[in-house]
Amino acid sequence: MLAHLIRQSRHLLMGAALASIASGVCSVLLLTQINAVLSAPGGTDTSALAWRFGAFAVAAMLARMASSVLFERLSQGAHAELRRFISARVMAAEFRKLEEIGGPKVHAALSEHSARVADFFVSFPAILVNAVIVLGCLVYMAWLSWQVFLAAVLVIGLGSLGYHLAHLKAIGHLGAASKEQDRLYDHFRSLVDGAKELRLHSAKRGRFARDVLGDSIEKVRQARTFGMSLFSISVAWGNFLIYAFIGLVLFMLVGEVPDRARIMTGFALVFVYMVVPLEGLLLALPRANLAKVSGARIDEITRQLGQQGGEAEEDAAPALASLALQGIAHRYYHEGTDDLFTLGPVELSFAPGQITYLVGGNGSGKTSLAKLLVGLYRPEQGAIVLNGVAVDDASRDGYRQLFSAIFSDFHLFDQLLDGTSPELDAQGNALIAKLNLQHKVQLRNGAFTTRALSQGQRKRLALVVVYLEDRPFLVFDEWAADQDPLFKDVFYRELLPELKARGKTVLVISHDDRYFHLADRLIRMVDGQIVAIDTPAAAAPVVQESSLETVA
Known part of the structure; x- marks a missing residue:
């Protein structure tokens, strides 16, 4: 489903992605200008740096605006397209198949799952911009010192491994929560359609609230809490590695070398500048994973619906002779x-x-x-x-x-x-x-x-x-x-x-x-x-x- 939406809107997506990349690149260039000013000897004319800084800042702002507007258009377009697609598949499905699948699964696909897939396009610019900033910071770090850069790659590799292992475990729990959510929608419908029966029977009402509705709500809560908690733990692990790496660089890797103050200032600035985008990147990725789970759920439901044969033209009622x-x-x-x-x-x-x-x-x-x-x-x-x-x-x-x-x-x-x-x-x-x-x-x-x-x-x-x-x-x-x-x-x-x-x-x-x-x-x-x-x-x-x- 995600691949279909991306293919369908590839030109708009490409423009939005380029705007995001431009925003990230301008942000990294801003970092270089800041470091250049901080490392400049006293009495140096910084007017040229000021003009470049201002140009990069304006360019980053305009690129971020363009990226956000384009991705919002993508999000709303994707949401509308998903609803049209699912509705068309429901109307084209055999009635018997629709009876077997049930209304709650279809309602979940049209509401929650399609909204989460659409959210992917809102979170995508944040993922792209932050990824460009992190990558640009690493390149700048390599220019300052290739030894420190290799150490940074090692630390990020360890963080990525921990994140990947947590990701695999979290996706399983989020998938289970998604399936339970379909059943929960059925209970929500019973809550309204069975209002008369529930009010006439207090014991039945209590069991429904406790053992049926309450149990389903709790299963969704537990699965989602555990899945998202794993993502949060992985983010905290990544942050710890970053700060541990800062300490490693400041106190061990950078010794008595020429221009030590400039290198230390550059690294400290890069680290501080990179932590927020890296954290934003790690926090945005779970939204993309949720979109992936919801997209897979929509795929599964629409595959179950199948498709009937030829469709009749409107107002094509045949004559009846026998x-x-x-x-x-x-x-x-x-x-x-x-x-x-x-x-x-x-x-x-x-x-x-x-x-x-x-x-x-x-x-x-x-x-x-x-x-x-x-x-x-x-x-x-x-x-x-x-x-x-x-x-x-x-x-x-x-x-x-x-x-x-x-x-x-x-x-x-x-x-x-x-x-x-x-x-x-x-x-x-x-x-x-x-x-x-x-x-x-x-x-x-x-x-x-x-x-x-x-x-x-x-x-x-x-x-x-x-x-x-x-x-x-x-x-x-x-x-x-x-x-x-x-x-x-x-x-x-x-x-x-x-x-x-x-x-x-x-x-x-x-x-x-x-x-x-x-x-x-x-x-x-x-x-x-x-x-x-x-x-x-x-x-x-x-x-x-x-x-x-x-x-x-």
Whole structure:
């Protein structure tokens, strides 16, 4: 990921790097001018040195400004590019893969990990400038005395070895903290989504706070603290070696030599000047390592997401003349049996202007069959045939444009995402009034004025969205489960017949047995198998609502 971002912005990065190098070089040249003034004999004219000092100072300032601005642009650009890249991979991933990976990992990649990779470009100028200053100081030191320079290289080598060993250990802990952070995001979501349950059960609330959320927070804290502490220890070790080297030079390496005062002054100045950049360099490197860990984590998540086949063009909903499921089957883990659950093989066909009810007990495979039907799951055997042509990976996204669906775990966007027009707003508001929501919400410029509604009311708004999408095939997964009897009646007796009259194909997953007689077909499922396909005559209406098992 880091390599991709660097390649993509290589020209801007090169300009920013050159500005950083120029800033570091000017800083080292400032050091030489300072040392020249301090070592100059009394009465020497230093006006030329003053002009050079001023020129180098201005050049260092301008170069640092340019470097900082360019790297800030790189940072923000990298952050935006990462978010676009991850979002695109999420939207291109197979739905089943996305379910397996889970939302918290994706949220972590979009927020924390992408921010840390972007931080790399902010810390990079500090790394580059300080590295140039340290390197320039070493070169100046070699010019003053090659013996002292060799000793300095030995000391820096020892410091680098200690830093490298600490780095290897620290990266492991930071990687573990990064993975635990993904789980922590899932707990944060539970903290909000499970607010009702936590407030109704104090013991559960305490265990969640202590054993789940608290434990995860503590694991992240411990791993990050240990990892960053190793970096801090390595920095302290480097500083100790620098000061030990200063003492070695001052009291042992520089003996009674000509120009001893000038050499001692030069070395003391170089050491003092180099300590701060060296410390800054060692402190900035952990941020780069964190970016490396986060970049690797983003790589891992996006690789797990994979990529589906061809992508359909916008507004490319195909026509529906016939649709058949020919021996399709799907296997997945079933919590109820703690084993792999096999759905199918299923043989079904659908035609325009047909209302089909799909019924069965909980866990019988109804929703999974619906997800296979609409193309969210890929069948592991068999074929889906649309208008006489089998759907493959390349055409699956185009096939999905045939459907609008409201699943039980639906999401309601705050706007239609189908463009805006006064006619669309008027049509939507008429549907909102029909569903008795006109006093709570309106459609304005293609957006809902609020989504702060009950679950049943949000489902009614989702129904408005489905109507306005005007797709050939509509799927409703337990839509009426959260509705009052009045709106159940409107849904089954008014809206579904209206959709049928408009030539729509409709699949309704339902437990409302008092309305079964209104279906053109009634498909019953048990343990992943279709056990019966009844006609309305075989599904006589009942006066009172009862359980599906009783009717069966």
